[in-house]
Amino acid sequence: MSLIVRVENLCVVYNEVPVVEGVSFTVSAGDYIGLAGPNGAGKSSLVKALLGLTPLNGGKIELFGQELKSFSQWAKIAYLPQKHQHNLLFPASVLEVVVSGLAGMPHIPAETAKERARQLLQDLDMTETESKLFSRLSGGQQQRVLLARALIREPQLLILDEPTTALDPQVREKFFALLSKINQEKGTTIIMVTHDTADIGRYARSLFYLDAKLIFFGPFADFCHSQAMESYFGDFAQHLICHQHAPHSAPLS
Amino acid sequence: MEFLDFFQYSFLVRALIAGSLIAVLAGVLGVFLVLRKLSLIGDGLAHVSFGGVALGLLFGVYPFYVSLPLTLLASFFIFKLSQRARIYGDAAIGIVSAVGVAGGVVVASLAKGFNVDLFSYLFGSLLAVKSSEIYFLVLLVLLTLAFLVYYYRPLFALAFDEVSARAMGVKVAWLNSVLLVLSALTVAVAVKAVGVMLVSALLILPAAAALQGAKNFRWALASAALFALAAVWLGLLAALNFNLPAGASIVLAGFFLFLGAYTYSHFRS
Numbered sequence: 160m161s162l163i164v165r166v167e168n169l170c171v172v173y174n175e176v177p178v179v180e181g182v183s184f185t186v187s188a189g190d191y192i193g194l195a196g197p198n199g200a201g202k203s204s205l206v207k208a209l210l211g212l213t214p215l216n217g218g219k220i221e222l223f224g225q226e227l228k229s230f231s232q233w234a235k236i237a238y239l240p241q242k243h244q245h246n247l248l249f250p251a252s253v254l255e256v257v258v259s260g261l262a263g264m265p266h267i268p269a270e271t272a273k274e275r276a277r278q279l280l281q282d283l284d285m286t287e288t289e290s291k292l293f294s295r296l297s298g299g300q301q302q303r304v305l306l307a308r309a310l311i312r313e314p315q316l317l318i319l320d321e322p323t324t325a326l327d328p329q330v331r332e333k334f335f336a337l338l339s340k341i342n343q344e345k346g347t348t349i350i351m352v353t354h355d356t357a358d359i360g361r362y363a364r365s366l367f368y369l370d371a372k373l374i375f376f377g378p379f380a381d382f383c384h385s386q387a388m389e390s391y392f393g394d395f396a397q398h399l400i401c402h403q404h405a406p407h408s409a410p411l412s
Numbered sequence: 413m414e415f416l417d418f419f420q421y422s423f424l425v426r427a428l429i430a431g432s433l434i435a436v437l438a439g440v441l442g443v444f445l446v447l448r449k450l451s452l453i454g455d456g457l458a459h460v461s462f463g464g465v466a467l468g469l470l471f472g473v474y475p476f477y478v479s480l481p482l483t484l485l486a487s488f489f490i491f492k493l494s495q496r497a498r499i500y501g502d503a504a505i506g507i508v509s510a511v512g513v514a515g516g517v518v519v520a521s522l523a524k525g526f527n528v529d530l531f532s533y534l535f536g537s538l539l540a541v542k543s544s545e546i547y548f549l550v551l552l553v554l555l556t557l558a559f560l561v562y563y564y565r566p567l568f569a570l571a572f573d574e575v576s577a578r579a580m581g582v583k584v585a586w587l588n589s590v591l592l593v594l595s596a597l598t599v600a601v602a603v604k605a606v607g608v609m610l611v612s613a614l615l616i617l618p619a620a621a622a623l624q625g626a627k628n629f630r631w632a633l634a635s636a637a638l639f640a641l642a643a644v645w646l647g648l649l650a651a652l653n654f655n656l657p658a659g660a661s662i663v664l665a666g667f668f669l670f671l672g673a674y675t676y677s678h679f680r681s
Contacts, residue, residue: 210578210579211578211579212575212578212579231581233579233580233581234581236579236581237580238576238579238580240573240575240576240579246447246572248446248447248623249447249571249572249629250622250623250626250627250628250629250631250632251568251572251628251629252627252628252629254628255568255628255629255630256572258565259565259568259569259572260569260580261565262565262566262568262569262570262577262580262582263565263566263569263580263581263582264565265565290627290628292627292628308576312580
């Protein structure tokens with residue numbers, strides 16, 4: 160399987176405090192990775208580093224075989240940020256927000272863009288909001304629109320930073336189901352930051368546990384049977400995480 | 413005087429054309445500036461333009477030719493200052509603004525004798541706009557509209573959410589630079605028309621009015637340009653009928669339009 164991401168000895172420092180220290184890993188095409196860790200563990204910093212949104216203080220990142228410094232294949236990547244810093248005054252319709260996901264892809268004509276956007280809104284049960292102002296939607300609805308904005312790029316790599324925080328349980332299930340479907344049917348590689356290690360175990364195939372340093376990276380089953388992890392988390396915490404874990408059990412529709 | 417009477421006098425026609433072109437520029441660029449909380453950039457650049465006008469008058473050069481490059485330089489300075497010097501955009505604008513005014517005042521005090529000319533730039537003289545400035549404005553409007561149409565999606569993404577736009581590979585720094593340059597050019601030429609004190613109002617009021625009831629972003633851009641056009645036409649009409657200063661009348665017309673848009677939007681929702 161081809162490598163999508165290769166990270167070597169990555170270091171990120173904020174205000175002289177190292178938030179990511181000497182992390183190395185690879186991600187292959189079709190992977191679905193849950194990136195978990197405690198608060199302040201460097202999860203968001205790691206994905207921002209992958210996307211070139213924060214400067215590296217050491218190490219090397221390659222995306223799709225191209226070094227990040229000279230990376231130009233942004234059309235293959237989509238990102239759903241942790242917290243959308245939206246402006247309440249911004250007069251954007253839902254359709255406009257979704258279509259804006261194609262920024263930097265001028266070869267896709269306006270009509271095709273609108274068709275794709277409408278299909279995605281339909282998949283996310285958001286058809287009736289098409290002409291509404293984005294700022295008037297609830298937090299959960301906004302999050303779904305932003306997912307549609309990411310998916311309209313038909314990315315090969317989808318990076319999501321705590322995307323389900325504002326969603327109620329029912330919508331969250333649908334959200335995860337859609338991601339599983341995209342991963343399985345289209346082979347989209349997914350890296351999802353989450354603070355809920357147990358929950359992500361139900362959907363993602365691999366767990367990447369970060370606490371500034373890489374603590375664990377591998378299949379959930381290995382995590383649950385790892386003596387090293389048991390000593391790191393403690394017997395009870397590891398049991399809590401693994402108790403809910405039932406890999407690939409996500410409903411697809 | 414009625415609206416059609418405008419066309420009997422060439423200086424009025426020039427004023428109307430120049431005012432309308434400035435309105436289109438200020439309207440659409442104002443939407444980006446207001447949404448990105450850079451509303452006061454017009455004020456800052458206008459103050460630098462004031463310094464440029466004073467320098468031009470001191471050295472006997474047509475003020476526009478000095479204020480234009482100086483305003484452009486100031487826009488880059490604001491951009492770099494806010495990017496690299498751990499300073500928020502509004503503080504960077506404040507620094508440049510203060511230096512512009514201080515420089516202008518110092519130059520004016522050094523060379524006594526052109527205070528009347530300088531005063532005309534403080535409050536504008538739309539009726540004294542030259543043909544060469546209209547040609548410049550036509551070119552600037554064409555460039556701005558072409559830029560907005562060609563880069564519409566990236567510009568929307570940038571204005572909506574800069575971080576996500578960068579993650580999409582949008583050349584954020586380049587787009588920001590072009591927007592700043594276009595704003596600087598607009599301010600430099602608008603200072604002649606509405607004056608240093610009022611130019612930022614022309615960037616802010618139409619955009620603020622448009623944002624009250626806009627259904628989408630395209631609508632906001634179009635209606636901001638229309639609000640600005642209406643402000644210029646109504647302001648000019650009032651100025652000529654009641655013998656008022658044109659720049660101030662335009663700004664007041666813009667304010668009443670904003671008030672109307674706000675009231676309509678408030679009662680509708």
